[in-house]
Amino acid sequence: MNRRDLPPLTEPPSVSAMKNIAIITGGSRGIGAATAILLxxxxxxxxxxxxxxxxxxDAVVATCLAQGVQAIAVQADVGMREDIVRLFATCDAELGCPNVLINNAGIVGEAGKLVDLKPAVLQRVFEVNLFGAVYCCQEAIKRMAKSAGGAGGSIVNISSMAAKFGSPNEYIxxxxxxxxxxxxxxxxAKEVGPEGIRVNAIHSGTADTDIHERSGNPDRPAMVASINPLGxxxxxxxxxxxxxxxxxxxSSYTNGAIMPVTGGM
Structure with a gap:
């Protein structure tokens, strides 16, 4: 088959005509708050x-409202499936069906060696960082999937460069x-791409937030800065x-990507 036999190129489906509605977990501070405001x-x-x-x-919501959009905050424990169901139901009722999900909520737990890791810390880290993201994806797919009457959508998971490097002696x-x-x-991404849903992730580098201070490792950002290529x-x-x-x-043709935003680490 030569080039003239190929079907004509068509533009990807545009969602610009429809209203975008985003759910952002852990959106009250740090990366989640910044993402909410930029959206x-x-x-x-x-x-x-x-x-x-x-x-x-409430402060983040006020900043979002000042941009001329609708915005709400919902209290939810991301590690509890019933809270996730309520989060999505509240969004449906007050804003409409979401077509964007940002799985941002995350915790590092206590810093230390794996041999000293407490079972409760391990359980909670996986509840928030993994189980919560799964629960959110399940609820999002039910709303976004074309086979369920949805119009497609986009899911972004905020991951970490720790997934690549392992964080020995700190956060394995x-x-x-x-x-x-x-x-x-x-x-x-492969499973729901045919449903019109794109799924991507970000390998976030260490950011200027209070997450490490809350884990008992407040000096970590300064340590990372000292070895980061951007300083x-x-x-x-x-x-x-x-x-x-x-x-x-x-990013309509980006699916299944894990984008490093690490300053070159």
Whole structure:
């Protein structure tokens, strides 16, 4: 078959005419908050979840509302399936059916060697970082899949460069949960691509957030900055820019990708 026998090229289906509605887990601070605000600036309605910091979540919602979009915050424990079901149902009722999901919520647990890892910490890290993402993907697919009457959509999983490097002596349990998230991203992209759903992930580098301080390892960002080729850690907005690109139609032919945003680490 020569070139003239090929069918004419067609543009990918445009979703610009439809209203984008995004669910962002862990959206009250850090990368999640930055992503919510950038999506709002792109005209996307926002439903963010938060664990306990209502004041911060409300502040993010206010910033999103100032962009002229609709925005709500829903308290939810991402590791609890019933909370995820309620999160999506609330979005349906107050904003409409979401066509963007950002699986951002994540914890590192306590820093330390694997031999000293507490069972409760291991359980909780996987509940939030992996099980919660699975629950969210299940609910999103039910709404986005063409076979279910949906119009397609986009899922972005915020993973970590720890999945590649393993984080020995610090966060092997966290790295393992993110490695599993990467595997899910690749498999799910192939599974639901025919349903009009793209699934991608970001290997986030260490960012300037309080996640390491909360894990009892406050010096880690400075250590990473000292060995990073760019000489610093990421700003949350820099990770968010990649997430927004993957979430929206400018990346319409990107599926199953794991994008490193690590400063060259």
């Amino acid at each position: 709002a600036k792109s005209g996307v309605d926002i439903c963010l979840s938060y664990q306990s910091d209502k004041a911060s979540a 349990h966290y790295a393992a949960s993110k490695g599993a998230l990467d595997s899910m991203t690749i498999g799910l 610093r850690v990421a700003r949350p907005e820099e990770i968010a820019e990649a997430a927004v690109w993957l979430a929206l139609e400018k």
